Amino acid sequence: MPFHLIKREPIAPGLRRIAREQIIIGLEDSADTSIPGNRGVHSLRIRCKKLRGLLRLPQPLMGDTFAIEDRRIRRAAKQLAQNRDSQVIARLIASFDGSTPEPAREQQPVSRQDVEASRRILTNCLEAVDDWPLDLHGFYDIAPGFARTYRKCLSAWQKVMVLPSDQNFHRLRKWGKYHWYHIRILERLNKPVLRKRRKRLRKLQLTLGDAHDLVLLQSYLGVREHADEQLLRQVTERKNQLYEMAVSNGRKLFRTPANELVANLSRCWAEQGELNVNNWGQSQAPE
Structure with missing residues (x-):
């Protein structure tokens, strides 16, 4: 179940396929009792993020449907967010000094009721995928959505x-996460070049994700009556190191203007050739 368009796969059927597969994975993982509870919930949350990223490719052509689907997928993810911060803080403090913070004793797993509520929302989304208004015939149809997301990235980079x-x-x-998802979906347009960009974006996400977790810990320590000043200094120093790594990576990633990146992908799409749905289906048939 690849999170990318297969080579020569028409865009609309491809995006529907990816969306359906992501929802099914999340539903199966969250229902599998052999998977530890937190991992099943985490899988469901990740699928929500990927779906919201995917929807931003055809967003300009989806009209009100985009807002409806994005809103309910966001609601599904929010059902699963309880106690995440306390779990992150507990893990981080243990990684610094091996102690167990108060949040670790107080935290509770996401309730089964909330998991089931999220699953019901995504089941409704699954049923709606085939009705998404995806009148897409080539990269030029998703280029505005791709460019809009990347420009948001560049704007965020400039603010940093x-x-x-x-x-x-x-x-x-x-x-950056939404842009990463778009590059993953489109990677087969130019695998050698986009693979390199995809790896850099993944590194950026890991770096900024770790930094964000440290921001949570920093805030937690900062309001405690008897804060561990040494630990707080260690956390702040490590966070700043991660930010420096992110900036170094970002200088390579975000030096390409949006128009140039879109033009490059348009050329790749034209060079690989566009097949209609019937021809693509025949090309996938076993010999």
Whole structure:
């Protein structure tokens, strides 16, 4: 179940296939009792993020449907977010000094009721996928959505360059993740080049994700009556190191203007040739 368009796969059927597969994976993982509870919930949350990223490719052509689907997928993810921060804080403090913070004793797993509520929302989404208004015939139809997301990325990057605050880095993480998902979906258009970009974007996400977790821990320690000042300094120092790594990576990623990146992908699409749905289906048939 690849999270990318297969070579020569028409865009509309391909996006529907990817969306259906992601929802099914999330539903199966969250229903599998052999998978530890947190991992099943995590899988469901990841599918929600990927779906929201995917929807931003055809967004300009989807009209009100985009807002409806994005809103309910976001609601499904929100059902699963309880106690995540306390779990992150517990894990991080243990990684620094091996102690067990108060949140670790207080945290509770996401209730089965909330998991089932999220699953019901995604089941409804699955039923709606075939009705999404995806009148897409080539890369030029999703280029506006791709460009819009990448421009949000570039805007977030510029804000980081002006003011490298936690808030601005978090915004870069958000839009960088959606751009990463788009590159993953389109990677087969130019695998050697886009694979390199995809790997850099993944590295950026891991770096900024770790930094965001440290922001949570920093905030938690900062409001405690008897804060561990040494630990707080260690956390702040490590967070700043991660930000420096993210900036170094971002200088390579975000030096390409949106128009240039879109033009490059358009050429790749034209060079690989566009097949209609029937021809593509025949080309996938076993010999």
